[in-house]
Amino acid sequence: MKSLLRMRLFRFAVILFLALMCAGGQSMAANTTAYNPPVKAKKGAIKWLTFEQAIAQSKKEPRKIFIDVYTDWCGWCRKMEKGTFTDPALAEYVNKNFYAVRLNAEGKEPITYEGKTFTYNAQKRAHELAFVLLQGQLSFPTTVYLDENLKMLAPVPGYLDVPAFREIITFFGDNHYKKLTFPQYTASLKPAKKAK
Numbered sequence: 001m002k003s004l005l006r007m008r009l010f011r012f013a014v015i016l017f018l019a020l021m022c023a024g025g026q027s028m029a030a031n032t033t034a035y036n037p038p039v040k041a042k043k044g045a046i047k048w049l050t051f052e053q054a055i056a057q058s059k060k061e062p063r064k065i066f067i068d069v070y071t072d073w074c075g076w077c078r079k080m081e082k083g084t085f086t087d088p089a090l091a092e093y094v095n096k097n098f099y100a101v102r103l104n105a106e107g108k109e110p111i112t113y114e115g116k117t118f119t120y121n122a123q124k125r126a127h128e129l130a131f132v133l134l135q136g137q138l139s140f141p142t143t144v145y146l147d148e149n150l151k152m153l154a155p156v157p158g159y160l161d162v163p164a165f166r167e168i169i170t171f172f173g174d175n176h177y178k179k180l181t182f183p184q185y186t187a188s189l190k191p192a193k194k195a196k
Contacts, residue, residue: 052111053099055150062149064098066094066144067101067145068080068103069144069155080165093169106120106130113129134155144156171185
């Protein structure tokens, strides 16, 4: 009898928890936009642009584009935003070599690119541009890299701390990807062992 009561209380707690999470997610999603509007970057901070601004800048002065695809509810996204992206040396490197974009994967604002307007897709519960950039694999956070000709280099899913992000951003930023695979590149960064 007690175990049946415990089981029912446990189910009730799980259902209540899920209902609260869903309700919170809906209210957050209703207030999101497709990107964070650009703000003046503090010294040592990444200068974030909208997707359209990055494309326009890249057409004037070609540079690779780095896109942080995130959601408001993603804890790892916030951790990366507050930790990894605030590293002054990395911010300086990104600002020098890339146009940086933050794209809310659940944003509602339309984004126009090459004559096509991408909007929020309620069935997929994601912005169409995020779905395209992530090649249908919605995982957050994901960093996406485009070359100077706006061709996809790679989407890289998952949280990246400062050392991991530094390896990936320099792999693309310094054009190592043209000569080496990523494992070859990371192996080249490790100091060689001295022969005995």
